[in-house]
Amino acid sequence: MTLAPVCDTEAPIARVNPVAKLAAVAAVSTTALIASDWLTPLLLLAALLAAIPFSGIRIGELARRLRLLWFAALTVVIVNAVFAAEQTGQMLITFGPLEISSGALLGGTAIGLRVCVAATAGVLGFATTDPTDLADALTQQLRAPARFTLGALAALRLMPLLAAEWQQITSARRARGLEGGWNPLRRARLFASTMFTLLVGAIRRAGRLAAAMDARGFDSEIPRTHAREQRMRPADWAVIAVALLVCGAAVAVSAAYGVFTAFD
Incomplete structure (x- = not known):
């Protein structure tokens, strides 16, 4: 993805x-x-x-x-x-x-x-x-807040990582013999637990990313410049x-x- x-x-x-x-x-x-x-x-x-x-x-x-x-x-x-x-x-x-x-x-x-x-x-x-x-276009043409736009961009960039982590979690569980097979209830429980694991990891990563972005001045009120003009x-x-x-x-x-x- x-x-x-x-x-x-x-x-x-x-x-x-x-x-x-x-x-x-x-x-x-x-x-x-x-x-x-x-x-x-x-x-x-x-x-x-x-x-x-x-x-x-x-x-x-x-x-x-x-x-x-x-x-x-x-x-x-x-x-x-x-x-x-x-x-x-x-x-x-x-x-x-x-x-x-x-x-x-x-x-x-x-x-x-x-x-x-x-x-x-x-x-x-x-x-x-x-x-x-x-x-860039949202901040330049629509004057969208930089904090919102950059946060949304960072979230979009993390979506492929979530897909890769989903594959890693399911592969690791399959290697340990945790498979649903043809049992729909077992498959539903495995799906729910995998989603919970992925959600916990995403929340922790989002917290670290937010702290890192604030430390680098992304929350500053100083007007920002743009490397690429739209x-x-x-x-x-x-x-x-x-x-x-x-x-x-x-x-x-x-x-x-x-x-x-x-x-x-």
Whole structure:
């Protein structure tokens, strides 16, 4: 696990200012979450997929990062279709107590598509952004407090270490014969104890890191300088404008077809 960009650093989207990418991701995700129809998030998802060649991300790496999120979206579709409050429209599946209608399936699909849009937009944004560049942009463009930004950056940098420690703990326990096997209760207990061990280690490391950062003056009120300047260029504003234009076009097309609804 790594937080370094998994893309070609010379790709057009990779060169965009991190704040501009955050604004574009926020615009697309907010539009998808506000629209409760199926067509608006579908159009937004198509636009995101069309932007993949400009991101410089390898398809295999992108699929690896999205597989669990899209699986969660599929689960959302199934759960909402099966447990819908009302089964409206044509009945598609009737198997004992299980009933799925076209209306329930369409409603579940709309929710699943919204999840896919938010997940894909977030992965495209963060997989093409270096965490240090993001922290620099937050403090320079958005004037975010340096203490908060640097603390968040340090936490992000520690996430790969947590993944490595998880592997070490599980490998050490497996070497001692502590495995859950096919027993779900035993596996649950091992998972809980491993999580507790990892949490204790993370808290101790966070305390030491906070003390070290304070000792080095990270909590100082003196204005900080930046080694790398982050500026909003015309291309960055163009990315935000294109994102807003795509959101407006998706809503307009859905409204023209008479399916657009919001805040459902």
